[in-house]
Amino acid sequence: MRVELLxxxxxxxxxxxxxxxxxxxxxxxxxxxxxxxxxxxxxxxxEAEEFVGSPTIRIDGLDVQPPGDxxxxxxxxxxxxxxxxxxxxxxxxxxxxxxRAASSSAGARS
Amino acid sequence: xxxxxxxxxxxxxxxxxxxxxxxxxxPATVVVFTCNHCPYALxxxxxxxxxxxxxxRQGVRMLAINPNDAERYPRDSPEAMRARVDRGDFDGVxxxxxxxxxxxxxxxxxxxxxxxVLDAEGVLRYRGAPDxxxxxxxxxxxxxxxxxxxxxxxxAPDRQETPPVGCSIKWRG
Numbered sequence: 098m099r100v101e102l103l104x105x106x107x108x109x110x111x112x113x114x115x116x117x118x119x120x121x122x123x124x125x126x127x128x129x130x131x132x133x134x135x136x137x138x139x140x141x142x143x144e145a146e147e148f149v150g151s152p153t154i155r156i157d158g159l160d161v162q163p164p165g166d167x168x169x170x171x172x173x174x175x176x177x178x179x180x181x182x183x184x185x186x187x188x189x190x191x192x193x194x195x196x197r198a199a200s201s202s203a204g205a206r207s
Numbered sequence: 208x209x210x211x212x213x214x215x216x217x218x219x220x221x222x223x224x225x226x227x228x229x230x231x232x233x234p235a236t237v238v239v240f241t242c243n244h245c246p247y248a249l250x251x252x253x254x255x256x257x258x259x260x261x262x263x264r265q266g267v268r269m270l271a272i273n274p275n276d277a278e279r280y281p282r283d284s285p286e287a288m289r290a291r292v293d294r295g296d297f298d299g300v301x302x303x304x305x306x307x308x309x310x311x312x313x314x315x316x317x318x319x320x321x322x323x324v325l326d327a328e329g330v331l332r333y334r335g336a337p338d339x340x341x342x343x344x345x346x347x348x349x350x351x352x353x354x355x356x357x358x359x360x361x362x363a364p365d366r367q368e369t370p371p372v373g374c375s376i377k378w379r380g
Contacts, residue, residue: 107375110246172280173374175246184342185246 098157098199101133105143105151108173110185114152121192125200143169150174154187154195161187161195208315211367215323215331216313220272220303223289228301231329233268235358237351238323240305240316240376242275243291244282247373248319250341252296254348255320258337259300262355272303274311275319275377283377311376318373324354324364332358335369 102118104111119129137148146153149167151174153160162176178188209215215238219229230236239255241248259269275283285304292302305311314323324333333354338346350366357364 109372170279172244173246175244175249182342182344183246183249185250 098127098131098196099133099155100127100131100196101135101155103135103137103146103148103151103153103155105137105148105171105173107171108151108185110173111152114154114186117186117189118154118192121189121196125193125196127196127200137171140169140171143171152186154192156195156199159195159199161191209313209331211331211334213331214329215325216310217329218310218313220270220305220310222301222303223285223292226301228270228303230268230270230325231327233266234327235262235267235332235355236325236329237267237269237355238314238325239269239271240274240311240314240319240321241271242273242280242283242319242374242377243287244275244280245319245374247341251320251337251348251373254337254344254346255322255351256296256298256300258348258351258355260298261352263299265359267355267359269300270303271297271300272305272310272316273319274305274308274316276308276379279380280377308376308378316371316376318371318375320373321371321376322351324351324358326358333364333367334371336372339369341372 122129137143137146148169149164150172173185176184176187178184219227273283277284288302322337326332337348337351340346354364
């Protein structure tokens with residue numbers, strides 16, 4: 098399983114997002130240190146990475162909260178928590194759900 | 208940047224209908240730099256509007272200012288600002304456009320949100336975040352409320368400055 102966190106340093110949310118992601122990995126029995134962390138630092142990079150804001154978390158290439166038609170760019174990403182609140186980071190429950198789904202489809206393939 | 212205890216820079220900025228607003232004329236004025244696209248500004252928004260409503264009966268004014276470069280961040284365009292006002296997001300709080308970014312520069316605003324409390328004489332009494340956690344609505348903008356309570360009682364807030372937390376102001380390149 099490939100777990101990636103892409104961030105832009107101009108937004109202060111990535112340390113919390115990384116901590117939440119590592120906790121979700123541990124909760125689902127996966128290695129918390131497997132996260133590939135990459136910085137996006139210019140608009141060209143954002144376009145090339147299809148980066149719609151910081152943080153962006155992808156598991157096996159799939160965004161944990163698909164961004165729809167959000168434009169790419171260097172900005173803070175807006176997430177919606179399960180209780181409807183707006184947040185700079187994904188809902189930890191969404192992270193765990195995405196990890197479990199990726200884990201079961203990897204298991205089904207093997 | 209105005210220091211705590213110094214006069215804050217005067218300004219006059221247009222709201223989304225073109226009406227002009229200045230700080231002052233109130234026992235306290237809250238100047239909050241904010242925007243449309245930042246999750247921190249959005250997460251704190253309802254708490255800030257609740258402060259405006261709760262303290263309006265004591266004559267406190269709140270002015271929300273969007274200073275971001277709308278060319279690079281179209282979600283902060285005047286049209287997008289007007290749409291939020293028309294939706295009722297600002298509940299009577301003027302949403303002002305700092306097109307030149309001069310006011311944000313004069314205040315040394317760093318993030319959205321970044322909150323400043325001025326007393327009746329226009330002296331800066333508090334600057335920083337609304338409370339300690341954007342992710343916890345129960346915080347209820349406690350730092351801002353405490354600062355306003357102090358100013359309305361004619362004393363210095365116990366906490367006069369906190370680090371602003373949020374998205375960086377989007378300055379023009």
